[in-house]
Amino acid sequence: MNTPSDAAPESAVEAPALAPAATAATRPMYWSVRRELWENRSIHAAPLVAAAVMLFGFLIRAMTLPRRMRAVLALDADKQRAAIDMPYNAVAGLIILTAFIVGVFYCLDALHGERRDRSILFWKSLPVSDLTTVLSKASIPLVVLPLLIFAVIVTTQMIMLLLSTALLLGNPPSVATLWARLPLVQMSLALVYALTAIALWHAPIYAWLLLVSGWARRATFLWAVLPFLAICAFEMIAFRTSHFASLLRYRLIGWYPQAFVFQARGSLPADPLTALDPLKFVTTPGLWIGLALAVALLAAAARLRRYREPI
Amino acid sequence: MACIEARGLRKSFGPTIALDGVDLRVEEGRILGLIGPNGAGKSTALHAILGLTPYGGELKVLGRDPWTERDQLVREVCFIADVAVLPRWMRVWQALDYVAGVHPRFDRAKAEKFLAKTAIQRASRVRELSKGMVTQLHLALVMAIDAHLLVLDEPTLGLDILYRKQFYDSLLSDYFDGRRTIVVTTHQVEEIQDVLTDVMFINRGRIVLDCSMEQFESRYLAVMVNPEHVAAARALKPIHERQVFGRSILLFDGADRQQLAALGEVRTPSIADLFVAVMGNQAGEAQGAAR
Numbered sequence: 266m267n268t269p270s271d272a273a274p275e276s277a278v279e280a281p282a283l284a285p286a287a288t289a290a291t292r293p294m295y296w297s298v299r300r301e302l303w304e305n306r307s308i309h310a311a312p313l314v315a316a317a318v319m320l321f322g323f324l325i326r327a328m329t330l331p332r333r334m335r336a337v338l339a340l341d342a343d344k345q346r347a348a349i350d351m352p353y354n355a356v357a358g359l360i361i362l363t364a365f366i367v368g369v370f371y372c373l374d375a376l377h378g379e380r381r382d383r384s385i386l387f388w389k390s391l392p393v394s395d396l397t398t399v400l401s402k403a404s405i406p407l408v409v410l411p412l413l414i415f416a417v418i419v420t421t422q423m424i425m426l427l428l429s430t431a432l433l434l435g436n437p438p439s440v441a442t443l444w445a446r447l448p449l450v451q452m453s454l455a456l457v458y459a460l461t462a463i464a465l466w467h468a469p470i471y472a473w474l475l476l477v478s479g480w481a482r483r484a485t486f487l488w489a490v491l492p493f494l495a496i497c498a499f500e501m502i503a504f505r506t507s508h509f510a511s512l513l514r515y516r517l518i519g520w521y522p523q524a525f526v527f528q529a530r531g532s533l534p535a536d537p538l539t540a541l542d543p544l545k546f547v548t549t550p551g552l553w554i555g556l557a558l559a560v561a562l563l564a565a566a567a568r569l570r571r572y573r574e575p576i
Numbered sequence: 577m578a579c580i581e582a583r584g585l586r587k588s589f590g591p592t593i594a595l596d597g598v599d600l601r602v603e604e605g606r607i608l609g610l611i612g613p614n615g616a617g618k619s620t621a622l623h624a625i626l627g628l629t630p631y632g633g634e635l636k637v638l639g640r641d642p643w644t645e646r647d648q649l650v651r652e653v654c655f656i657a658d659v660a661v662l663p664r665w666m667r668v669w670q671a672l673d674y675v676a677g678v679h680p681r682f683d684r685a686k687a688e689k690f691l692a693k694t695a696i697q698r699a700s701r702v703r704e705l706s707k708g709m710v711t712q713l714h715l716a717l718v719m720a721i722d723a724h725l726l727v728l729d730e731p732t733l734g735l736d737i738l739y740r741k742q743f744y745d746s747l748l749s750d751y752f753d754g755r756r757t758i759v760v761t762t763h764q765v766e767e768i769q770d771v772l773t774d775v776m777f778i779n780r781g782r783i784v785l786d787c788s789m790e791q792f793e794s795r796y797l798a799v800m801v802n803p804e805h806v807a808a809a810r811a812l813k814p815i816h817e818r819q820v821f822g823r824s825i826l827l828f829d830g831a832d833r834q835q836l837a838a839l840g841e842v843r844t845p846s847i848a849d850l851f852v853a854v855m856g857n858q859a860g861e862a863q864g865a866a867r
Contacts, residue, residue, distance in 0.1 A: 296677035303670050304663070384663035387714075389628060390655035393678050394647050574589075575628050 293393040297401030298409065305371055308405060312414045315363040316421045319356050323425055326352075330432050334439040342446070349446045353425065357418045357456060361463065364414045368406030372471050373486055375402040376479035376570060385575050399475065399567040406471045411460040419453050448537060455537040459524070462546055466520035469555040472562035479566045479573075515551065523549045579604045579638060579725055579757040580625060586632035587620050587781075594620040595631065596781035602774070604724075607758045609768055611851055612778035618761045621778065622729050625759070626655055638724055651681060654723040656714050658730045664703035668696055668713060675717050687720035690750065708739035715743060719751045726751070728760040732767075740764065744771050765848045775847055779858050785850070797828045797836055798845035805839040812836075816853030827853045 302308055337348045376399070379385040388398065426449065433439040474489050481488040497510045524546040526539070546552060578601050585598040594617045602608050612618045624631040627646035635642060640649045662671070668691070676684045691698075694712045702710055711731065718726065732740040748771060752758065762768060775792060777785035787795065801809045801824045810817070812835070814826035827845055828836060836842045845853075 293678045296674055299677075300670075300674055303667075304665050379663075382664060383657070383661045386628075386655070386657040386661040387663065390626070390650070390653075390657075391675065391678050392647065392651045392680070572630065575623070 293397050294401055294404075297393055297397060298404055301375075301402060301405050302409070305405075307367055308371060308410065309413060311363055311367045312360055312410075312417045315360050316356070316417050319359060320421060320424060323352060323356075324428065327428060327432055330429060331436060331439065334433060334436065334443070338438060338442055345442060346446045349443060350452075353422050353447065353449075353452065356421050356425065357452075360414050360418050360421070361460070364406075364410045365463075365467070368410055368467075368471060369474060371405055372402070372474035373478050373489060375405075375475055376566065377481065377485050380479075380575070389575060395570040396567040399479075399563055399570060403468075403471060403475060403563055407464045407468055411464050415453075415456060415460055418456060422449060422452070451537045455541060458541050458543070462520045462524035465552060466516075466523075466555060468559035469562060470516065472559040472566070476562045476566040476569070479569045516555065519551060520546075523551065577604055577639070578602065578636070579606070580759070581636045582624075582634065584633035585621070585624060585635055587617075587624060587629065593781050595624070597633070598778070598781065598783055600776065600783055600786065602757060602759065604757055605754050606773045607752065607760070607771060608774045608776060609765070609772040609847070610759060610761045610776050610778060611765055611847065612761070613855060616778045617781040618778055619729055620781075622655075622727055622759070622761065626650075626653060626727060651679070652723050653725045653727065654718045654721050655727045656711075656718055656729070656731045658733045662702045662710055662714055664701070666702050667698075668700050668702075669698045671702075671713065671717060675721075679721055681722040682717075683720045683722065687716045690716040690719060690746075708735050711735060711739060711743060715746060719746070724756060726756060726758045728758065728762075730762055731760065732762065732764060737767075740767060744768060747771075765851060766846055769847050772847075777851060777854055779855060784858060785854055792847075792850075793844050795830055796845050796850055797831055797833060797842055798849060799826050799828065799836045799840045799842050800824075801826055801840040809836075809839045816849075816856060818852075825849075 337345055340348065379388060426443075426447065429443055430440055433443060474485075477489040478485045493509075493513060497507065497513070500506055500509050524542060526542050580600065580602040582598055582600045585595050585600075586593075587595040596617075598617075598621060610618050610621065620629065623629040624635060625637050625642060627637075627642035627649055630643055637649060638652055642649050666674075672684060672687060675682050675687075691713070694709065694716075696705065696709050696713055702713070705713065715731075732743050735743070744767070747758070760768065760772075769789075772789055774788050775785070776783055799809060799814075800820075803823070806824050809824070809826050812828065812831055815829045816827040818825050827849060833842060
């Protein structure tokens with residue numbers, strides 16, 4: 266992994282070397298992020314465990330791979346692609362989902378835990394501003410987790426590919442088809458794009474969770490979620506409509522239709538990069554409204570941490 | 577130059593008034609004990625000084641406004657709240673790395689040197705350390721920061737007497753150099769009487785006593801009055817009287833030592849004696865008469 270998340274005690278010695286370019290202004294930010302990774306080991310543990318579980322499942326399933334590949338060889342190119350790419354995309358999707366769940370629970374505790382155990386008085390006794398603290402915590406789901414799971418997903422997919430290749434060595438046409446129909450490099454580039462789009466699209470969600478975690482005295486999850494469910498229920502009962510629920514659904518999964526060209530189910534393009542539609546994504550008002558909201562919520566969280574009585 | 581200067585410092589939480597127009601001035605190089613009963617406003621005053629809470633009135637710490645210039649001020653001020661605030665998940669080496677990373681005035685070698693004298697292991701988590709060791713660790717971190725002001729809010733709460741004594745010994749021998757200023761609040765008043773250069777009593781958000789220890793020693797006298805002189809002693813208007821084993825101990829403010837010596841055994845009262853006297857009078861009167 267190319268992130269400092271796997272910080273083991275012995276890596277402490279080389280820590281300054283990890284940040285040679287860190288200037289006086291970015292040092293508090295860098296150390297605040299490291300501190301988050303020290304405290305919340307689930308940030309790197311959960312995606313790794315998810316990847317390991319899926320690899321194990323893939324391994325069990327791979328016993329029948331030579332037989333299944335022979336069947337796949339009889340299909341046309343599009344169906345071959347769909348059949349071969351499916352587990353690779355599933356792994357990516359499940360690890361992304363894991364990271365989302367980790368990010369949600371991380372944010373809910375990020376500004377709450379330090380008040381609960383009163384360690385906020387220690388953090389506040391050091392020259393790290395409230396804004397730096399809030400931004401460092403926001404960077405975990407928005408920057409650190411995407412980078413981390415990119416590495417985890419690509420590594421997992423590489424292992425799957427090598428494993429499959431080894432199992433198919435007795436059947437050269439199967440190996441050739443596997444490598445021909447699996448555009449791993451393009452998939453990785455598309456993954457970078459997807460992770461960026463998801464992070465930007467979900468930014469207001471994480472910002473909201475951070476604000477609630479800094480505000481609520483207890484039961485952060487309930488405060489974060491129940492108001493939305495209440496509004497949905499109210500709208501449903503009072504007006505028999507579900508506009509608000511659609512709005513929430515759009516915020517959760519809207520990144521996909523906005524950032525990618527619509528695909529008919531079961532048909533994948535030969536090159537995954539042709540499915541990207543960055544122009545549509547950056548011209549979606551929902552993206553910019555969400556980002557503006559995220560900035561406002563993070564500013565509110567920083568202000569709250571500054572103004573509120575520390576304990 | 578004054579390290580801390582406050583005029584009309586106010587703070588209220590809803591209807592509760594925590595600081596009711598506090599005026600205070602702490603010169604550089606002093607060790608001030610801020611003493612007061614629970615809920616007197618000590619922690620609120622310290623939080624205002626540290627820029628942790630907004631306040632009314634005027635306050636300057638090291639020449640800066642702690643609320644608007646907190647980011648600059650916090651580099652020159654250190655703070656130990658009490659033993660509970662070091663994060664429990666943190667390992668000792670992580671604490672050293674982190675403070676070294678974020679604090680430009682932290683001298684890591686100094687902290688390591690201090691830790692080497694303790695039984696604290698580098699790989700231990702804070703939650704695995706005893707209360708006393710957590711305080712030692714916190715002190716090691718704080719003493720290695722070249723700060724101008726150190727604020728200690730009940731730093732030895734819950735520690736046994738050995739750790740408490742060691743704490744103040746380290747502070748005096750390894751940290752205090754006559755330039756730095758220390759403000760400390762504690763309930764264990766007797767133990768720090770010899771450490772302090774100044775003492776301040778705070779009650780119901782007001783400063784009710786403010787004097788240096790030299791003034792304290794010349795101004796206040798406790799007399800264990802011989803039974804036959806009790807009436808004469810009471811005529812000299814003691815600020816407090818209490819009975820111990822059937823004998824009266826009277827506390828005087830600014831009385832003549834010679835005159836008192838004729839009435840019984842004269843000694844300098846402890847801060848705790850005076851505290852009880854002042855707070856007792858406070859409870860009886862609407863206004864602080866002890867000033």
